[in-house]
Amino acid sequence: MKEFRVAVVGAGPAGFYAAEHLLYAESLIVHVDMFERLPTPWGLVRAGVAPDHPKIKSVSSQFVEIATHPRYRLFGNVEFGRDVSREDLLSRYDALVYCVGARSERSLGIPGEDLPGSLAASDFVGWYNGHPDMVSLAPDLSGTRAIVVGNGNVALDVARILLLPHDILRRTDIADHALASLATSNIRDVTILGRRGPVQAAFTTVELREIVTMEGLEIALDERQLVVPEFIDPAHARRAQRNLTVLQQALTAASASNCSRRLSFGFLRSPIAISGRGRVERIEVGINRLERDEGQVRSVDTGEREVLPTDLVIRAVGYRGEALPGVAFDERSGIIPNVGGAVAPDAREYVAGWIKRGPSGIIGTNRADAVETAERILGALATTHSSAPSGQSTLDWLGRQCPKMVDHASWLRIDRHETTLGQPANRPRVKLVTIGEMLAAARGPRL
Amino acid sequence: MMYINVNECVDCGACEPACPTEAIYYEDNLPENLRKFADANRAFFDKLGNPGGARKVGKQTNDVGPAAEIPPLTR
Numbered sequence: 001m002k003e004f005r006v007a008v009v010g011a012g013p014a015g016f017y018a019a020e021h022l023l024y025a026e027s028l029i030v031h032v033d034m035f036e037r038l039p040t041p042w043g044l045v046r047a048g049v050a051p052d053h054p055k056i057k058s059v060s061s062q063f064v065e066i067a068t069h070p071r072y073r074l075f076g077n078v079e080f081g082r083d084v085s086r087e088d089l090l091s092r093y094d095a096l097v098y099c100v101g102a103r104s105e106r107s108l109g110i111p112g113e114d115l116p117g118s119l120a121a122s123d124f125v126g127w128y129n130g131h132p133d134m135v136s137l138a139p140d141l142s143g144t145r146a147i148v149v150g151n152g153n154v155a156l157d158v159a160r161i162l163l164l165p166h167d168i169l170r171r172t173d174i175a176d177h178a179l180a181s182l183a184t185s186n187i188r189d190v191t192i193l194g195r196r197g198p199v200q201a202a203f204t205t206v207e208l209r210e211i212v213t214m215e216g217l218e219i220a221l222d223e224r225q226l227v228v229p230e231f232i233d234p235a236h237a238r239r240a241q242r243n244l245t246v247l248q249q250a251l252t253a254a255s256a257s258n259c260s261r262r263l264s265f266g267f268l269r270s271p272i273a274i275s276g277r278g279r280v281e282r283i284e285v286g287i288n289r290l291e292r293d294e295g296q297v298r299s300v301d302t303g304e305r306e307v308l309p310t311d312l313v314i315r316a317v318g319y320r321g322e323a324l325p326g327v328a329f330d331e332r333s334g335i336i337p338n339v340g341g342a343v344a345p346d347a348r349e350y351v352a353g354w355i356k357r358g359p360s361g362i363i364g365t366n367r368a369d370a371v372e373t374a375e376r377i378l379g380a381l382a383t384t385h386s387s388a389p390s391g392q393s394t395l396d397w398l399g400r401q402c403p404k405m406v407d408h409a410s411w412l413r414i415d416r417h418e419t420t421l422g423q424p425a426n427r428p429r430v431k432l433v434t435i436g437e438m439l440a441a442a443r444g445p446r447l
Numbered sequence: 448m449m450y451i452n453v454n455e456c457v458d459c460g461a462c463e464p465a466c467p468t469e470a471i472y473y474e475d476n477l478p479e480n481l482r483k484f485a486d487a488n489r490a491f492f493d494k495l496g497n498p499g500g501a502r503k504v505g506k507q508t509n510d511v512g513p514a515a516e517i518p519p520l521t522r
Contacts, residue, residue, distance in 0.1 A: 024502075059457040065499065204460055206473055238469070242476060364461025 003029040004381050005388035007093040009080050009324075011036035012043020014353025014366040015099035016063045021374035023069045028381055031071045031391060033093070037079040038132065039406040039438040040414060041067075043101060045363065046431075047131040050157040051172035052164060054428060059363055067408060073391070075398060076406035077435070081325030083402045090348065092394050094386050095377050097350045098327065098336060098343075099370070102319035102359040106334075108149065111273045113315075116140070117280030121154050121316035128161055128182075130175030130431035132438075138177075140279075141185035143311020147283055149271055150316030151194030151201035158314050159190045160211050163261050173428045191264040191308065195288055195299040197225055198240075198247055198267055199232060204362075205242040211263065212250035218259035219250045225267045226251075231292045269306070270299065274313055282309045319359035333358060341373030342380075350377055410442035417441040448484070448514035450491040450507075455499065487512025 006022055008015045011034050022030040040046060042060050049056050066072065078084060080100070089096050105120030107113060119139060126134035146162055148155045161169075166183050174182075194201055198221075212219050226248055232240055247265070269285040276282060285306050288299035321336070323329035327349070330337050335358050336351045343349040352370040354360075361369075388394075398405055406414070414432065418441075421430035432438045451462070451471075463471045472478075477485055490511045498504045509515075 055458050057457075059459060062500070205476060206458065206460070209475065362459045362461050363457070364459040367461070368465070 001027075001029050002381075002385065003031065004094040004386045005031045005033065005092070005391065005394075006095045006097065006377065007089045008032055008034045008097045008099055009089075010034075010043065010099035010101060010353070010355075011038075011041035011074065011076070012099060012101050012353065012366075013045060013059070013063075013363050014101070014356075014370050015043070015097070016041075016066050017367045017370035018097050018099060018352045018374050019069075019072060020062075020066045021371050022377065023066070023071055025374075025378050028378060029071070030378075030381070031073075032069075033073045033075055033391075033394065035078050035080060035084065035089075036074065036076045037082075039077040039411065039435060039442060041074060041076065041411060047126055047129045049129075049363075050125075050161060051129065051174035052160070052168060054172070056363065057173075057428075072408070073395075074406070074408040074411055075402075076411055077404050077439070078398070078402045084398075086324075086326040086349075088401075092389055092397070093348075094381060094384070094388050095348045095350060097352055097373060097377065098324060098355055099351070099353045100321075100324060100355050102321040102334060102354040104320045104322055105315060106318045106320045108271055108315055108317065110271055112275045112280070115274055115276060115280050116278065117143075117276070117311060118274055118313040118315070121148075121150065121158050121314050122319055124158055124314050125154065128174055128178035130178070130433040132433060132435050135175075135177065135433050138181070139312065141181060141187055141312070144186050145189045145310045146187050146191070146312040146314065147308060147310045148190060148192045148314045148316055150318070151192065151196070151203060151267075152316065152318070153202070153204055153207050154319075155192050155316040156203055156207045156211050158316055159192055159263060160214070162187045162190050163211075163214065163217060163263060165216070170425070171427060173422065173431055175431055175433055177433065187312065188261045189264070190262070191266050191310075193266045193269045193271065193285065195270040196268065196297060197229070197290060198244055198265070199229060200236075200240070200290075200297055201243060201267075203243055205239060205246060208243055209246045212246060213253075214263075216258065216260050218262040219247075219265075220262060221247065221251065221265040221267070223251060229290065229297075231297060233295070233297065266308075268299065270301065271313075271315075272305065280310060280313050282307050283313055284308075319354065321355045321359070341369075341376050348380075404439060406439070406442050410444075413444045414438050414441045448487070448510055448512075450488050452492055452495075452497060453489065454492075454497050483513055487514060 008019050019032045045060050105122040127137040148159050268288045272284045272286045274283050286301045287304040291298050291300050321334035338351045341350050350373050352373040353366045418429040
């Protein structure tokens with residue numbers, strides 16, 4: 001059987017699902033080398049999924065399993081465009097798959113967005129999850145009020161982490177610096193803003209129910225907004241109906257007594273400007289109404305304004321992909337242009353996951369997405385012969401190019417180190433949050 | 448019937464919108480008249496345990512509960 005070598009760039013869910021489909025192909029023998037810029041794999045499963053969602057995080061056991069395949073290698077702490085170039089990889093592999101995700105946050109494009117106290121959810125999430133790039137974010141949680149802009153699950157995650165009792169957080173793998181900071185947080189009042197209504201919100205029902213049933217949390221929203229409109233997108237009708245029911249139940253069930261914290265939903269609200277003296281003090285919002293526009297439901301500014309005092313603004317309006325050096329990129333949509341995962345007809349370059357289709361869906365969505373791409377790769381490879389140098393020669397080259405490369409065995413040492421640190425406190429792991437600490441653990445205990 | 452192992456499912460929810468017959472529900476959202484299918488789903492794994500994914504055990508033919516009484520569709 002013909003043998004090939006494929007490089008997967010990015011060790012998140014899309015990368016692992018692409019690797020899995022290539023490794024288990026029945027028609028060809030494919031060797032997969034996975035490049036990852038951090039010393040740790042799993043992408044947003046490690047750095048995105050909220051720490052109080054261990055069940056979702058347990059999807060990592062699938063990645064652990066895939067990584068045991070004898071034709072899989074991890075090259076961690078190697079950054080595409082800095083340590084290795086596109087040309088390097090094209091000369092050493094039969095195909096490249098970019099699975100780099102979407103690492104920045106879309107901006108609101110409003111005045112005051114960059115004031116201290118205004119944060120991107122992607123940064124805040126990276127901070128509480130111990131992403132090495134965000135260790136020094138140090139959000140100021142000394143105020144009592146926070147506003148989260150956005151109506152998706154990331155907005156719910158951010159609100160939940162701000163509101164959860166310390167007793168729950170301290171049993172998770174939340175980064176230690178975030179645990180300490182949240183322990184002394186004064187935030188008691190969180191408002192989630194969405195430009196459209198509860199029916200159009202992208203919350204999944206399970207996560208919405210989880211937050212509104214949190215103990216000691218008062219739920220506030222305008223009951224008049226909880227009506228089923230005449231027009232409803234049939235694709236989302238089921239979820240919309242369930243979300244409405246959950247919000248209705250939350251309103252009737254909630255007794256405002258004994259609540260030390262409050263979560264408000266501000267539907268039909270678009271941020272207009274953030275202002276304050278030297279830092280965030282208030283946000284001006286425009287009040288919207290909904291209009292039907294060719295099957296879509298659009299928010300339209302009524303011209304009415306509201307000013308909400310706040311100490312913190314976190315924008316969770318969607319992640320955004322970033323360009324890779326030397327690789328085509330569509331600035332408007334934030335993806336690498338592709339047809340079914342192929343960057344160009346004969347390019348030997350492919351994409352999977354968020355950088356392919358944009359930041360939508362849930363972890364499992366990336367499996368079907370990556371399988372589509374992997375099928376294209378297998379189809380293209382079947383008609384050619386490999387011209388890739390041997391795996392050993394690539395390993396030797398990489399050893400010279402990136403002496404601090406973290407291979408799979410080294411990552412397992414980091415993993416074991418972290419889980420061992422977690423044991424005394426009954427936590428799944430205590431995350432190492434700097435590259436230096438990770439590299440020290442990767443070398444293993446000193447003999 | 449398709450069965451989901453409650454211990455191995457990670458609650459990602461990707462199957463729910465993908466199901467062409469809208470047959471997949473989170474347990475909390477399951478209508479009362481379909482409750483027996485949740486019990487059947489649980490019973491299916493009595494023998495299989497937690498095999499760590501479908502790939503290892505291959506195709507199973509031992510439907511349980513209401514599904515066992517429905518003759519297989521032929522296409």
